[in-house]
Amino acid sequence: MENIYGKTVEELEEYLKANHFPKFYGKEIFMWLYQKQISSIDDASNLSLELRKKLKEDFSFERIQILECQKGEDVSKYLFRLSDKEHIEAVLMKHDYGLSLCISSQVGCNMGCKFCESGRRKKVRNLEAYEMVLQVLEIEKECGSRISHVVIMGIGEPFDNYENVTQFIRIINHDKGLCIGARHITISTCGIVPKIYELMNFPYQVNLAVSLHAPNDALRKEIMPIAKVYALSNVITALKEYVKKTNRRLTFEYILLDDVNDHPKEALELVELLKGMNAYVNLIPYNETTHLQYKRSKPLTIAKFCDILKKNGICVTIRREFGKTISAACGQLRSEKEEL
Numbered sequence: 001m002e003n004i005y006g007k008t009v010e011e012l013e014e015y016l017k018a019n020h021f022p023k024f025y026g027k028e029i030f031m032w033l034y035q036k037q038i039s040s041i042d043d044a045s046n047l048s049l050e051l052r053k054k055l056k057e058d059f060s061f062e063r064i065q066i067l068e069c070q071k072g073e074d075v076s077k078y079l080f081r082l083s084d085k086e087h088i089e090a091v092l093m094k095h096d097y098g099l100s101l102c103i104s105s106q107v108g109c110n111m112g113c114k115f116c117e118s119g120r121r122k123k124v125r126n127l128e129a130y131e132m133v134l135q136v137l138e139i140e141k142e143c144g145s146r147i148s149h150v151v152i153m154g155i156g157e158p159f160d161n162y163e164n165v166t167q168f169i170r171i172i173n174h175d176k177g178l179c180i181g182a183r184h185i186t187i188s189t190c191g192i193v194p195k196i197y198e199l200m201n202f203p204y205q206v207n208l209a210v211s212l213h214a215p216n217d218a219l220r221k222e223i224m225p226i227a228k229v230y231a232l233s234n235v236i237t238a239l240k241e242y243v244k245k246t247n248r249r250l251t252f253e254y255i256l257l258d259d260v261n262d263h264p265k266e267a268l269e270l271v272e273l274l275k276g277m278n279a280y281v282n283l284i285p286y287n288e289t290t291h292l293q294y295k296r297s298k299p300l301t302i303a304k305f306c307d308i309l310k311k312n313g314i315c316v317t318i319r320r321e322f323g324k325t326i327s328a329a330c331g332q333l334r335s336e337k338e339e340l
């Protein structure tokens with residue numbers, strides 16, 4: 001049985017029509033699920049008894065369970081248990097512009113980035129759209145405040161689960177539902193080129209963030225196996241076209257790993273690579289994890305790297321740090337839980 005939280009308004013309308021109910025109930029159902037956040041469809045008082053009964057017959061209303069929550073000053077980390085007992089995590093961050101939630105898109109990840117905790121466990125399965133929607137809904141319910149931004153940057157590679165991720169975006173974007181503006185949604189990818197082309201035709205103004213982490217193929221291949229499949233030149237060509245076609249915002253993420261990719265040489269190479277691209281670079285101080293050998297770059301090295309980019313006309317910020325004290329790096333909480 002399909003889960004109701006994985007359906008768009010348009011799909012509910014189709015369903016209603018096919019079952020001889022008025023189509024406009026689609027938006028009503030959305031409002032009950034996402035704005036009133038009812039825990040049982042029986043509470044949807046303006047839907048007929050007959051419709052409620054039919055919905056219960058045809059859809060699953062199963063939720064996902066918050067197993068654990070670690071709260072820091074302006075960050076909270078949630079561990080979920082899914083119906084097949086798998087674990088995923090989401091991180092809620094308090095910014096001055098609102099609450100931003102980082103969600104997972106897969107159980108495990110097949111990309112195998114050397115520095116990443118999530119990739120230590122191979123992909124078990126994709127998350128269904130409803131399991132992504134419910135990460136947002138459950139946390140919004142739990143914290144009692146509106147989530148205004150969503151980043152798909154938790155466990156998993158969203159472009160390895162493209163259909164469900166775009167379905168998820170359609171659902172959370174709807175103004176009768178969670179109403180999260182497309183410009184407030186960011187997809188983060190390690191750079192799966194065919195999906196960059198596909199996203200050009202996705203009619204929502206979402207942001208794209210690309211995990212670059214190295215300015216040349218040789219170094220990138222050492223730390224990110226996906227670089228063996230897609231050369232940087234192909235990634236950059238796709239992105240230039242993406243920006244030209246969509247005019248959407250593009251961010252590059254660059255983790256600074258001590259003595260790996262943080263020398264002035266790499267900063268200068270990065271300048272060359274991104275020149276003329278109107279790119280925005282987010283430097284990420286590495287979150288060290290117990291299982292992996294990589295170290296965070298020294299503060300002075302980070303500052304110098306940042307300066308080189310700035311002096312050469314690249315827009316750059318150093319990512320504000322959340323969750324250092326609560327194992328908030330991608331995949332850490334789950335891996336502690338499962339003692340991987």
Ligand code: SAH
Pocket residue numbers: 111113115116117152153154155156157158188189190209210211253255284285286287288289329330
């Ligand atoms: N697969 C997607 C999204 C998930 S990872 C991607 O690659 O973008 C989200 C971001 O967190 C990526 O930029 C990833 O490289 C980064 N990341 C992974 N482990 C990290 C760590 N320990 N410290 C800081 N950033 C990390």
